[in-house]
Amino acid sequence: xxxxxxxxxxxxxxxxxxxxxxxxxxxxxxxxxxxxxxxxxxxxxxxxxxxxxxxxxxxxxxxxxxxxxxxxxxxxxxxxxxxxxxxxxxxxxxxxxxxxxxxxxxxxxxxxxxxxxxxxxxxxxxxxxxxxxxxxxxxxxxxxxxxxxxxxxxxxxxxxxxxxxxxxxxxxxxxxxxxxxxxxxxxxxxxxxxxxxxxxxxxxxxxxxxxxxxxxxxxxxxxxxxxxxxxxxxxxxxxxxxxxxxxxxxxxxxxxxxxxxxxxxxxxxxxxxxxxxxxxxxxxxxxxxxxxxxxxxxxxxxxxxxxxxxxxxxxxxxxxxxxxxxxxxxxxxxxxxxxxxxxxxxxxxxxxxxxxxxxxxxxxxxxxxxxxxxxxxxxxxxxxxxxxxxxxxx
Amino acid sequence: xxxxxxxxxxxxxxxxxxxxxxxxxxxxxxxxxxxxxxxxxxxxxxxxxxxxxxxxxxxxxxxxxxxxxxxxxxxxxxxxxxxxxxxxxxxxxxxxxxxxxxxxxxxxxxxxxxxxxxxxxxxxxxxxxxxxxxxxxxxxxxxxxxxxxxxxxxxxxxxxxxxxxxxxxxxxxxxxxxxxxxxxxxxxxxxxxxxxxxxxxxxxxxxxxxxxxxxxxxxxxxxxxxxxxxxxxxxxxxxxxxxxxxxxxxxxxxxxxxxxxxxxxxxxxxxxxxxxxxxxxxxxxxxxxxxxxxxxxxxxxxxxxxxxxxxxxxxxxxxxxxxxxxxxxxxxxxxxxxxxxxxxxxxxxxxxxxxxxxxxxxxxxxxxxxxxxxxxxxxxxxxxxxxxxxxxxxxxxxxxxxxxxxxxxxxxxxxxxxxxxxxxxxxxxxxxxxxxxxxxxxxxxxxxxxxxxxxxxxxxxxxxxxxxxxxxxxxxxxxxxxxxxxxxxxxxxxxxxxxxxxxxxxxxxxxxxxxxxxxxxxxxxxxxxxxxxxxxxxxxxxxxxxxxxxxxx
Ligand SMILES: Cc1cc2nc3c(=O)[nH]c(=O)nc-3n(C[C@H](O)[C@H](O)[C@H](O)COP(=O)(O)OP(=O)(O)OC[C@H]3O[C@@H](n4cnc5c(N)ncnc54)[C@H](O)[C@@H]3O)c2cc1C
Ligand code: SF4
Ligand code: SF4
Ligand code: SF4
Ligand code: SF4
Numbered sequence: 001x002x003x004x005x006x007x008x009x010x011x012x013x014x015x016x017x018x019x020x021x022x023x024x025x026x027x028x029x030x031x032x033x034x035x036x037x038x039x040x041x042x043x044x045x046x047x048x049x050x051x052x053x054x055x056x057x058x059x060x061x062x063x064x065x066x067x068x069x070x071x072x073x074x075x076x077x078x079x080x081x082x083x084x085x086x087x088x089x090x091x092x093x094x095x096x097x098x099x100x101x102x103x104x105x106x107x108x109x110x111x112x113x114x115x116x117x118x119x120x121x122x123x124x125x126x127x128x129x130x131x132x133x134x135x136x137x138x139x140x141x142x143x144x145x146x147x148x149x150x151x152x153x154x155x156x157x158x159x160x161x162x163x164x165x166x167x168x169x170x171x172x173x174x175x176x177x178x179x180x181x182x183x184x185x186x187x188x189x190x191x192x193x194x195x196x197x198x199x200x201x202x203x204x205x206x207x208x209x210x211x212x213x214x215x216x217x218x219x220x221x222x223x224x225x226x227x228x229x230x231x232x233x234x235x236x237x238x239x240x241x242x243x244x245x246x247x248x249x250x251x252x253x254x255x256x257x258x259x260x261x262x263x264x265x266x267x268x269x270x271x272x273x274x275x276x277x278x279x280x281x282x283x284x285x286x287x288x289x290x291x292x293x294x295x296x297x298x299x300x301x302x303x304x305x306x307x308x309x310x311x312x313x314x315x316x317x318x319x320x321x322x323x324x325x326x327x328x329x330x331x332x333x334x335x336x337x338x339x340x341x342x343x344x345x346x347x348x349x350x351x352x353x354x355x356x357x358x359x360x361x362x363x364x365x366x367x368x369x370x371x372x373x374x375x376x377x378x379x380x381x382x383x384x385x386x387x388x389x390x391x392x393x394x
Numbered sequence: 395x396x397x398x399x400x401x402x403x404x405x406x407x408x409x410x411x412x413x414x415x416x417x418x419x420x421x422x423x424x425x426x427x428x429x430x431x432x433x434x435x436x437x438x439x440x441x442x443x444x445x446x447x448x449x450x451x452x453x454x455x456x457x458x459x460x461x462x463x464x465x466x467x468x469x470x471x472x473x474x475x476x477x478x479x480x481x482x483x484x485x486x487x488x489x490x491x492x493x494x495x496x497x498x499x500x501x502x503x504x505x506x507x508x509x510x511x512x513x514x515x516x517x518x519x520x521x522x523x524x525x526x527x528x529x530x531x532x533x534x535x536x537x538x539x540x541x542x543x544x545x546x547x548x549x550x551x552x553x554x555x556x557x558x559x560x561x562x563x564x565x566x567x568x569x570x571x572x573x574x575x576x577x578x579x580x581x582x583x584x585x586x587x588x589x590x591x592x593x594x595x596x597x598x599x600x601x602x603x604x605x606x607x608x609x610x611x612x613x614x615x616x617x618x619x620x621x622x623x624x625x626x627x628x629x630x631x632x633x634x635x636x637x638x639x640x641x642x643x644x645x646x647x648x649x650x651x652x653x654x655x656x657x658x659x660x661x662x663x664x665x666x667x668x669x670x671x672x673x674x675x676x677x678x679x680x681x682x683x684x685x686x687x688x689x690x691x692x693x694x695x696x697x698x699x700x701x702x703x704x705x706x707x708x709x710x711x712x713x714x715x716x717x718x719x720x721x722x723x724x725x726x727x728x729x730x731x732x733x734x735x736x737x738x739x740x741x742x743x744x745x746x747x748x749x750x751x752x753x754x755x756x757x758x759x760x761x762x763x764x765x766x767x768x769x770x771x772x773x774x775x776x777x778x779x780x781x782x783x784x785x786x787x788x789x790x791x792x793x794x795x796x797x798x799x800x801x802x803x804x805x806x807x808x809x810x811x812x813x814x815x816x817x818x819x820x821x822x823x824x825x826x827x828x829x830x831x832x833x834x835x836x837x838x839x840x841x842x843x844x845x846x847x848x849x850x851x852x853x854x855x856x857x858x859x860x861x862x863x864x865x866x867x868x869x870x871x872x873x874x875x876x877x878x879x880x881x882x883x884x885x886x887x888x889x890x891x892x893x894x895x896x897x898x899x900x901x902x903x904x905x906x907x908x909x910x911x912x913x914x915x916x917x918x919x920x921x922x923x924x925x926x927x928x929x930x931x932x933x934x935x936x937x938x939x940x941x942x943x944x945x946x947x
Contacts (some may be wrong), residue, residue, distance in 0.1 A: 023723060027723070049919070051918075056882075059687050061828070061883070065921065111839060111840045115840050116842060122839055122840070197923065197926055227604050227605040229603065231600070259596040265678040341605075350712050351458055352715065378691035381691060381692075381716070381720035382719045385720065385723045386719065389430065
């Protein structure tokens with residue numbers, strides 16, 4: 001394959017973009033990896049390990065691993081805090097990058113006094129991962145040897161891997177997400193565990209004794225017009241719940257759900273474990289009230305008789321789903337490609353779900369629709385293969 | 395640099411042929427993709443046709459059946475692809491880049507040399523009548539049967555009431571649901587009088603399924619989501635399905651002309667044999683891939699052997715085709731241009747010390763060791779992952795790992811402990827895939843770590859010899875940590891298990907020497923958890939402060 005001299009731009013540096021970039025680089029292609037945030041790894045790099053006494057295959061450490069691969073790969077040129085402003089041409093494409101406005105963390109200021117002074121700020125300043133640390137100078141700013149400044153790049157093909165936006169619970173106001181300290185999202189929970197190593201409730205930093213997960217927040221919601229299952233939130237909620245129970249065996253956990261989606265091929269055994277240690281209630285509570293000591297009081301219909309029940313939880317986790325990326329409409333315009341009904345990038349060919357309608361432009365990961373980390377990796381590998389195919393023909 | 399590389403590396407020849415096992419769409423797509431990259435392919439299929447026709451069920455709902463047939467036709471016309479129908483894989487030998495496979499067809503047994511193998515099995519369907527206490531008959535049929543009848547005659551169920559049951563006899567998966575949604579749609583289009591679906595969990599975690607479900611409901615289909623299977627009474631006239639609704643407090647009964655029973659979708663019967671022949675690990679439910687994130691998406695425990703589609707999971711066709719492309723990418727990486735530079739010293743057997751006990755061959759999790767004609771174990775530098783499990787298990791210490799020889803590791807122990815002064819001296823042997831990274835993260839994030847902590851990198855916890863642990867205590871460590879990946883997260887599958895066993899052995903030995911066994915601890919953690927690393931080492935430091943200095947120090 002004469003792809004040696006070819007150059008491909010990958011937009012978005014989550015697990016899908018990292019995987020696509022790495023696969024392409026290994027096949028001999030020069031890659032420009034453009035990430036809007038000030039760190040690589042997207043959402044996945046902020047997640048915690050969900051192992052109990054064994055790995056639960058959540059894939060989070062795989063993001064860490066792929067990031068390590070990418071920073072070691074000389075064929076990948078990394079642009080951080082950058083985005084595509086303009087795209088012209090029709091393969092090759094000329095892409096003008098501009099600064100996105102994201103700021104690199106001030107590592108010394110945030111971590112200089114030691115991690116424990118402000119773990120959240122330090123983790124964020126470090127881009128959540130030891131591997132992102134290579135991009136920053138100790139005294140602030142990007143290391144120019146590792147991070148390229150926005151410029152105009154010519155690319156033979158472009159992979160769109162700009163990911164998703166977690167559902168914003170403000171759109172479901174009865175959960176009172178912003179008002180009540182101890183109503184958090186799944187993403188908040190992941191970050192807390194990554195930063196502190198355990199589940200804590202925001203109001204007082206204590207480990208909760210009784211917590212609830214509410215599934216399908218923002219997904220499978222007719223009223224919002226979100227007619228899709230986010231695919232990742234059952235897996236992450238159940239794994240997080242099991243991991244939390246493992247760490248704190250007295251923790252009482254309820255999962256409010258509509259339908260439980262599978263994890264991996266081990267799902268049968270996994271779900272059996274869940275059923276033994278978690279309480280499943282097949283209904284979705286709506287209204288949240290705060291008790292004097294910061295507890296969350298909620299009401300729901302009992303499954304047995306349909307009568308209303310009231311219960312108080314120390315912590316309520318909203319299992320927010322995968323929504324189309326916030327930039328999708330603008331980016332679709334810039335790239336001259338379409339969005340599908342749900343607002344993700346359209347993938348019109350069922351037999352090659354990485355292709356867009358426009359030659360030379362490909363999609364990888366949740367930019368194209370909800371999927372898990374393992375799905376995003378398979379999707380990105382497919383995109384890389386499709387790009388190589390395209391370059392071979394070009 | 396170049397000179398050094400030249401001495402440490404050698405160029406070896408790689409066979410560029412590829413064997414694809416399975417002639418369904420996954421296999422066809424894999425073969426086409428691989429051939430496109432310029433490698434010759436042999437595709438074997440047990441049945442007598444390839445393409446959609448080789449699959450055990452109709453491809454419902456895909457608008458692209460014509461294109462699937464076109465792909466199969468294109469394959470037949472591709473010169474560099476040899477298609478063998480009514481063919482089986484009888485045996486295989488060798489390693490990545492140099493496999494020998496024996497294929498039997500109706501007439502012949504053929505031998506081929508290939509560099510890589512892709513297993514692209516299709517799934518099997520099993521109707522679950524027994525689990526519902528039903529027998530198939532006029533009014534009770536399986537999912538494949540309703541699909542077959544609808545394909546034959548779109549109005550086969552006109553004016554009939556049809557009910558489906560799913561999710562009570564198995565957890566199921568989105569493809570089980572997708573088939574039902576398609577049938578619901580077809581029934582609605584074909585003038586069915588009523589469609590009822592009784593379901594445990596609606597598995598809608600795949601592209602477009604929630605929307606299809608809603609569309610079916612909007613079209614009049616009625617879904618009952620239940621915790622337990624409904625009561626089913628079958629008579630000549632049809633089936634009566636009933637359950638008690640706790641909310642409205644009444645029994646809800648539906649009389650259906652036809653009851654459709656769900657089907658389990660699982661690995662084909664040939665997969666167990668293939669796993670044995672190819673020496674690859676079998677995962678949950680018999681899939682040819684262990685549930686391990688290092689195998690994402692199409693890898694197996696053996697380099698050069700890949701699994702695509704239903705060989706590794708049951709999902710919809712677009713995902714199986716994504717697998718095919720991933721497999722082709724992996725194949726190209728192994729085969730390259732037919733030559734490969736490999737390190738000479740990845741793992742080397744000193745034949746002078748070897749007693750041919752076979753231990754290494756048995757314990758290598760990556761199937762990287764084979765026996766040469768002169769009855770010598772040889773380690774393939776292409777297939778070997780450098781984990782070092784064989785080196786630590788070899789009773790004769792006959793194997794050394796490049797960069798991690800016994801001498802290299804043992805010499806670090808004393809050197810690293812030399813500058814520990816008053817603090818508790820802790821040696822942490824860290825797997826480079828997990829604990830080492832977590833430790834680097836803890837340090838980079840300036841987490842508070844013990845001053846006397848000294849980490850030693852190993853390629854896999856399976857490389858931590860009993861001797862290293864004892865060395866550490868003899869060299870003055872007050873405590874020793876063996877830090878591995880969580881069970882199920884080891885790249886070499888069992889390296890952490892070996893490490894755990896060796897720690898138990900070592901605890902007995904140090905107890906015999908008068909040391910408290912708590913001074914030695916085995917811990918598992920993930921690469922992304924610097925906080926866990928910190929918690930473990932701080933806890934160890936505290937324990938040692940409580941115990942006091944080692945009496946060997
Ligand atoms: C709370 C939560 C927990 C989850 N837990 C799990 C789990 O445990 N296991 C699992 O398998 N899945 C999990 N998921 C799903 C998982 O997050 C996704 O599958 C995965 O992150 C998808 O990767 P991606 O690369 O497609 O997208 P992202 O991770 O969203 O990455 C996209 C990247 O593109 C960048 N970007 C966006 N717009 C632009 C632009 N215009 N220009 C340049 N760059 C841009 C973003 O900054 C980001 O870095 C979880 C999801 C949620 C919401
Ligand atoms: S649970 Fe997730 S993060 Fe933890 S080891 Fe397993 S895959 Fe990695
Ligand atoms: S994965 Fe579970 S929680 Fe998420 S949208 Fe689907 S059913 Fe709801
Ligand atoms: S384990 Fe050691 S002694 Fe036994 S066959 Fe292998 S190299 Fe030889
Ligand atoms: S080092 Fe590991 S992969 Fe290599 S031969 Fe030994 S056991 Fe097998």
